[in-house]
Amino acid sequence: MKGSERLLLLLLVVASSSLLSAVIAAQQTCPADLDSKCDGGASDDWEGEFFPGVPKIKYEGPTSKNPLAYKWYNKEEVILGKKMKDWMRFSVAFWHTFRGTGADPFGAPTKVWPWEDGTNSLGMTKRRMRAHSEFMEKLGVDKWCFHDRDIAPDGKTLEVCPSVVLYTSVNT
Numbered sequence: 772m773k774g775s776e777r778l779l780l781l782l783l784v785v786a787s788s789s790l791l792s793a794v795i796a797a798q799q800t801c802p803a804d805l806d807s808k809c810d811g812g813a814s815d816d817w818e819g820e821f822f823p824g825v826p827k828i829k830y831e832g833p834t835s836k837n838p839l840a841y842k843w844y845n846k847e848e849v850i851l852g853k854k855m856k857d858w859m860r861f862s863v864a865f866w867h868t869f870r871g872t873g874a875d876p877f878g879a880p881t882k883v884w885p886w887e888d889g890t891n892s893l894g895m896t897k898r899r900m901r902a903h904s905e906f907m908e909k910l911g912v913d914k915w916c917f918h919d920r921d922i923a924p925d926g927k928t929l930e931v932c933p934s935v936v937l938y939t940s941v942n943t
Contacts, residue, residue, distance in 0.1 A: 817886045821902035827909050846911065862914035863907055866921045869899050896922060 830847075831840035846856035872880030886898055900922065907915060 817898050817901070821884075821886055821905050822909060825909055828911060860914055861910075861912050862916050863903070863910070863912055865903060865915055865917035868906065869903050870921050 825839065828839055828841060830845040831837055831842070832845075833842045835842055844855060844859065846854060848855045850858060869884070873882040874880045884902070886902055888895055903915070907913070
């Protein structure tokens with residue numbers, strides 16, 4: 772690699788890193804104030820599917836060439852008197868699937884969902900829950916786990932936080 776090519780590559784890496792840092796730093800956090808217009812009132816306006824073109828994932832057997840098919844997991848197959856779905860009770864971890872960014876201690880986020888608006892508003896929380904429900908339905912999974920802070924937007928004070936969690940879980 773020539774010296775000018777190395778310099779160009781270095782500049783490209785520095786520029787990309789700077790741009791990514793600026794995007795991450797610009798993310799907005801909104802309070803869970805129901806009267807707040809922090810998100811411009813547009814957080815809950817996502818229409819259509821969150822995963823368009825992704826069908827419901829089904830068992831197709833080990834010879835299937837479909838990358839979006841279960842090859843070995845047949846939830847209705849009976850093994851030792853129980854259906855496979857009763858032996859293997861899969862769940863979706865909400866934080867890791869819908870709140871985490873895919874970042875690790877050595878790097879920047881690796882995933883950004885197209886419906887995310889960068890806020891932590893009540894409308895964005897509802898949108899995440901709708902995306903989560905569609906995801907679970909397409910996977911055929913009926914269990915999920917979460918921390919209360921994963922599904923509720925931030926409150927202005929610690930006293931407000933429990934009521935925000937209750938309001939969010941009851942009204943979504």
